[in-house]
Each structure stands twice: as structure tokens, then as C-alpha cells.
Amino acid sequence: MPSLLELQTDFAAALFGRPRGNLWPSVVDDRVSAPERFAVYQGSVVGNYCKALRAVYPVVERLVGERFFAHAAKAYACQVPSLHGDLNRYGAGFAAFLASFPGAAELAYLPDTARLEWAIESVFHASDAPPHNVEGLANADWAQLRFRLPRSCHLLASPWPVHRLWQLNQPGVEWDEAFDIDSGGVYLLVRRSGFEVELEPLEEGAYLLLTALAAGTALGEACERALADRPDFDVGAALQRHLLAGTFLLR
Amino acid sequence: MDTPLRRAATITRRRAAIPSRAGIGLRTPHIREILATRPNIGWVEVHSENFFCDGGQPLAYLDRIRQDYAVSLHGVGLSLGSLGPLDTEHLTCLKRLVERVEPGLISEHLSWSAVGGRHLNELLPLPYTEEALAVVCRNVHQTQEALGQPILVENISSYLRFTHSPIPEPEFIAEVTARTGCGLLLDVNNVFVSATNHGFDARAYLAAIPAAAVEEVHLAGHDRAGDLLIDTHGARVASPVWRLYQETVARLGPVPTLIEWDNDLPPLAVLVDEMRHADHLLEACHAVAA
Known part of the structure; x- marks a missing residue:
């Protein structure tokens, strides 16, 4: 069985789309399948980051529209690790991210x-x-x-x-x-x-x-x-x- | 081994600060209205991290709220279930806020949210193993040492369990409270949500928790998504949760109770209405106790 560190490392990697092969044997699969259960966390983690970004960047969201903003926020959430337990600090790198985000290249x-x-x-x-x-x-x-x-x-x-x-x-x-x-x-x-x-x-x-x-x-x-x-x-x-x-x- | 004695003393002190009444989770959109109308609310709880800032309006408003209401600090980002030492910067911010607010209660979650320096900013479930128990206890110790006072840990809602998790959750919680002297923040909605999601008996769970360690109760609304219940904090408290709450306070006696609401935040009056219902159930239990 995996150690706590191994389990948490696999869990975190899987949240951001990396292979989950290591994780499934560790998750109870019953009335609701393990992937369905895990998907709740995947949705909520990315959702929390998107919500935090929307709160700070309403003008950016208005300029690009809700759908594109959600797309950019999701990409940021997957690429830029959060380094603090305080979610309010997460958006600090969003401007730098947007500068090299392919979809936003035309919006200099x-x-x-x-x-x-x-x-x-x-x-x-x-x-x-x-x-x-x-x-x-x-x-x-x-x-x-x-x-x-x-x-x-x-x-x-x-x-x-x-x-x-x-x-x-x-x-x-x-x-x-x-x-x-x-x-x-x-x-x-x-x-x-x-x-x-x-x-x-x-x-x-x-x-x-x-x-x-x-x-x-x-x-x-x-x-x-x-x-x-x-x-x-x-x-x-x-x-x-x-x-x-x-x-x-x-x- | 002075832990039980020390705890009895601190419980007396803190209970005086947070009344055994119902309170509400204070959210930014409601602060101005509360400051302007000073409604009859038993006490309020805020998310600690939202006041880690150095100054400005939110902190100033919290100072003013504190003049009229007992305040509890509820953390979501410390990650008591992660290996390695806790984030000392986070702990320093929390300590600074504790010194400023002098809260009646300080709480965190029985969960993990960071690994290898990367934060996931979500309350993730732990496997209930001896290893995890040792990690949580070490982190609770470190937090209590840093703050110079005991904290409460809260049971979370969970959507998955781990195959290797040999210790039942109530037993795991009882061990954490016994080994560290921390209290329990019992979230009755979380018990109901997890019981439904994993098919265990919520009443058996509530009978097994360390009753003497419960210093605060949380109530909130949940939603259904497919085959699972989700702890959205986005609705009124569900009827079966109210029934579980009523049975719980009948057994535990009056205990500070908080109405939490985060998503689709309604007008303050709705929260106050939920709070009054909790107060009504608490009064019935006060009457029996008298």
C-alpha cells in the first residue's frame, strides 16, 4: 500500500490531468465508481481557482468574455501551482501567464x-x-x-x-x-x-x-x-x- | 500529563467568549448591513485566510464587528493532514490575526490540501491510518504551540474513501482530540453528506464521536450531483440534517452552532432565519438542561 506522501503525490498529479493509474487501486470503487468520485475533487479544485481569479480580474473577464476567461483560468490552474494556503494570493501570476497564453496573443x-x-x-x-x-x-x-x-x-x-x-x-x-x-x-x-x-x-x-x-x-x-x-x-x-x-x- | 485539566480550564474560558447560541458565517457582502443594523446574532465566524491581509477595509470592518460580536476564526488552508512541517508563513499570519481578533474559538479541518509545496486549496480526505494519525497530531501540536492555545478540528464532507483506511473516522477523530487536547468542531451536515456518499449510518457515527470534545457545531446546506451529495454551502439546511442536529444537541447539551453559507449567498435575512431555527432547537435543549 502507498505511503501517505505517495498517495497525496498521486492524488495531486491526477487532479491536474496526469495519469491516474497509480491512484485507482487506492480509491474505493463501489456504488459510485472511483473515477466519478475523483471527478468531484477535480471539478472543485479547478473551480476554486477559477472563482478566485474571477473575483480579482473582472475587467479581464469582461474583455474576453466568460467562456474564454474560464478557459484561460483553467489553463492557469493546471500550469501554475498554488504556493499558498491562502487562495487570495493565487492570482499574482495571471498577467504574466496571459502574456504567453496562445489564445490571448492578439490582445496585447x-x-x-x-x-x-x-x-x-x-x-x-x-x-x-x-x-x-x-x-x-x-x-x-x-x-x-x-x-x-x-x-x-x-x-x-x-x-x-x-x-x-x-x-x-x-x-x-x-x-x-x-x-x-x-x-x-x-x-x-x-x-x-x-x-x-x-x-x-x-x-x-x-x-x-x-x-x-x-x-x-x-x-x-x-x-x-x-x-x-x-x-x-x-x-x-x-x-x-x-x-x-x-x-x-x-x- | 496535564492535558485534560488544561483543556477543561481553556474550555471554560472560551465558552464564555462564544455563547452556546447560534451564529452565522460572516461573508463580505453582508458586513456593511450588519455594521449598519447590528442584528441580534449570537456570534459570527470568518474564514481566517480572508483577513491575512495587512490593512484596508476588510480588517477595519472585522475590528468593528469584533466590538459588538464574539468572533470565531475558521481556517481552510493550513493543511493539518500534510507531511512535513506546516507552512510557517501561514501560521505566522494566523497568529497575527489571532492576536488582533482575540477569537473565542479557532478551528481548522481534518483534511489535507498541500503536498510537496504545492497547495490544492481544497479540503481533501485523508486515509485513516496510523501514519496519517501521527501526521495530523504532530501538526495540531505545532499549531497549538504556535498559537499558545488549543484549536478545534472539523470533520469534512468527503466524496471518496481510500481502500487502505483501517481506522473508522470517529475513532480517528477521538484519537486526535485525546492525543493533542484539541476540541472537535462537529459539522452535522458533513456527517450526513459523507454518510450518504459512503453508505454508513450517520447516527452510529454521531454516537461514536468523542462527545466531551465537541465545542462547536456547523450546519449548512448541500446539493445532489448525480449519485453523490455535495457540501455546497449553497442552500438551506436540509430536514434530515436538522433532525440529526436536534438529536445531537439533545445528547451533547447546548453548544455554539454556526450556519454556514458560501455559494449563491442569499440576503442576510435568510441566514438569520436559519440561525433562529437553530436557536429555537438550542433553547428547547437549554430548557431540558435547566
Whole structure:
């Protein structure tokens, strides 16, 4: 008879479509056959993953339709192992999966839409941002200060207008016939304000500045980098705005 | 061997926190309504993993619920039936939540859901062997050590059994409670579903469980799919399950009882209605006890 580890290994492999020859002798086959009994678990495991993905990616589902979404979610469930007992963490890799999913190759904006939805989900559950801690720094050497982004703030850049696409696919929002998927990309700050998640479009300079700060670059160098790429960027106004809004915090 | 004594002390403490009344499984769509209307609900239970997050609205709402209702934490992802040490990150999240919520009861399932680092996120049945018994007991010990308090383990609904499973389920449960000092969360619907699916006598099962270890009862609805009953948590409690429940509380005395509903979640009023029916049966049993 198999050990517990062997039995569980065979069971898990069979759930995702690998041969079940090893498993059948271990399963009681009576009034209801062993394959019929096992099928209940196969259905529920994949079903749980699909349900978890649907909860996080409603816009992706709307864009591709329920049937295709279920097909993609099932493929993800079979290919991408869940590494946590907390099902809420399972969808983290869905955007990367969609980027190489054959059926979705023509929808180049889909992975970034998924990235945006995952960012919204993460920010919604992130720790509450502490109040900004830059008071009393009047005499500090500002150029050398290093900051970090709180978990309740997330930066996202896309060559696609995913912000507008997301807005147009919210419940009750009427589709805009003038919307053009090729109308250019967006830089976004996804942040929580109180309990609500807000999407704030950024100008490129502000995105470059915040990305550099998030990576631990000293303030002086981060400003220089943003200005090198965008000489017209009003760095003073952006710094003031994001310091006061608590977008970045002193490390 | 101070286990029985320790357990008696903790049971007294926890029973004071979760009343021997009926409560409901708290699901996100109902939270706002409960906060706004503060209905007369005995207590509530939440799925621990849904509050493993670091902050935001769900945790804040749970804090507010906790001010007015006793809360029980019910885990679905620890996998007490898996070999190897438990996922310490999961256990750390649970401990953090326990410290925040100070729940009246903490429970997990008598099942497995992970192997070789891969999680299956479903309550899968164990073969009832000496090996599995040792694994479950070690994991229950580890959990109780980490949390600094006893937990309850719940009997699951199952759709298949293993050919080599020599220990009867009630006996397996009795051994786990005796060896670890944990309590039993008796799910009466799960007993009915498994009894139907495997052709055993639900009443004989209920007579064989360790009655003194039962600290909580679960009730939920099931559905039929072909020749099997499925524990969908998507319907009202079935009549035969209510009868089994009535017989169970007549024997065990008043015990905290939870109405669970997860799929096709109805308006809160439906859950409250089911809860009142359970309360009504519990009151009859209180009256006899008095």
C-alpha cells in the first residue's frame, strides 16, 4: 500500500490531468465508481481557482468574455501551482501567464489590464500608509535623502490606455465609441485613500521620479534622472504634491 | 500529563467568549448591513485566510464587528493532514490575526490540501491510518504551540474513501482530540453528506464521536450531483440534517452552532432565519438542561 506522501503525490498529479493509474487501486470503487468520485475533487479544485481569479480580474473577464476567461483560468490552474494556503494570493501570476497564453496573443493590452487589476487588489488589502514623516527635515541635505513607497501605493506604466479601458469596463459605465486602444500609453499611480483605491494618471517625469525613489535612489539623483528624460518636468511641484500626499515616505 | 485539566480550564474560558447560541458565517457582502443594523446574532465566524491581509477595509470592518460580536476564526488552508512541517508563513499570519481578533474559538479541518509545496486549496480526505494519525497530531501540536492555545478540528464532507483506511473516522477523530487536547468542531451536515456518499449510518457515527470534545457545531446546506451529495454551502439546511442536529444537541447539551453559507449567498435575512431555527432547537435543549 502507498505511503501517505505517495498517495497525496498521486492524488495531486491526477487532479491536474496526469495519469491516474497509480491512484485507482487506492480509491474505493463501489456504488459510485472511483473515477466519478475523483471527478468531484477535480471539478472543485479547478473551480476554486477559477472563482478566485474571477473575483480579482473582472475587467479581464469582461474583455474576453466568460467562456474564454474560464478557459484561460483553467489553463492557469493546471500550469501554475498554488504556493499558498491562502487562495487570495493565487492570482499574482495571471498577467504574466496571459502574456504567453496562445489564445490571448492578439490582445496585447490584456496582460497590462491584468497587472492593473492585481495592483488594485494588492493596494486594497495593503497595510495602512503611515502619515508622512518628512516634517522637521528643513535643514536636512535633501539631495541625499532616500525614500520608499508604502505598500498602499503602486506604480504602473503601460503602452496601452489601460486606465481608460478599466474605467470603461466598470459596472454601469457606458462604452465610449470614440475610445481607441491605440491612443497611447499611460503612467499610473494606484493608491489607497481611506478604504478606496484611486487611479491617478501621472506625467512621465513624475513616474520616472517616483520609480527612481521607490528603487532607493537618493532624491538628488532621482530628480536629475527625471529631468534628463523630461527637461520640461516641474520637479518642485511634483515633489511637493507627492510628499504631502504621502506617496513616498522617508526610508 | 496535564492535558485534560488544561483543556477543561481553556474550555471554560472560551465558552464564555462564544455563547452556546447560534451564529452565522460572516461573508463580505453582508458586513456593511450588519455594521449598519447590528442584528441580534449570537456570534459570527470568518474564514481566517480572508483577513491575512495587512490593512484596508476588510480588517477595519472585522475590528468593528469584533466590538459588538464574539468572533470565531475558521481556517481552510493550513493543511493539518500534510507531511512535513506546516507552512510557517501561514501560521505566522494566523497568529497575527489571532492576536488582533482575540477569537473565542479557532478551528481548522481534518483534511489535507498541500503536498510537496504545492497547495490544492481544497479540503481533501485523508486515509485513516496510523501514519496519517501521527501526521495530523504532530501538526495540531505545532499549531497549538504556535498559537499558545488549543484549536478545534472539523470533520469534512468527503466524496471518496481510500481502500487502505483501517481506522473508522470517529475513532480517528477521538484519537486526535485525546492525543493533542484539541476540541472537535462537529459539522452535522458533513456527517450526513459523507454518510450518504459512503453508505454508513450517520447516527452510529454521531454516537461514536468523542462527545466531551465537541465545542462547536456547523450546519449548512448541500446539493445532489448525480449519485453523490455535495457540501455546497449553497442552500438551506436540509430536514434530515436538522433532525440529526436536534438529536445531537439533545445528547451533547447546548453548544455554539454556526450556519454556514458560501455559494449563491442569499440576503442576510435568510441566514438569520436559519440561525433562529437553530436557536429555537438550542433553547428547547437549554430548557431540558435547566
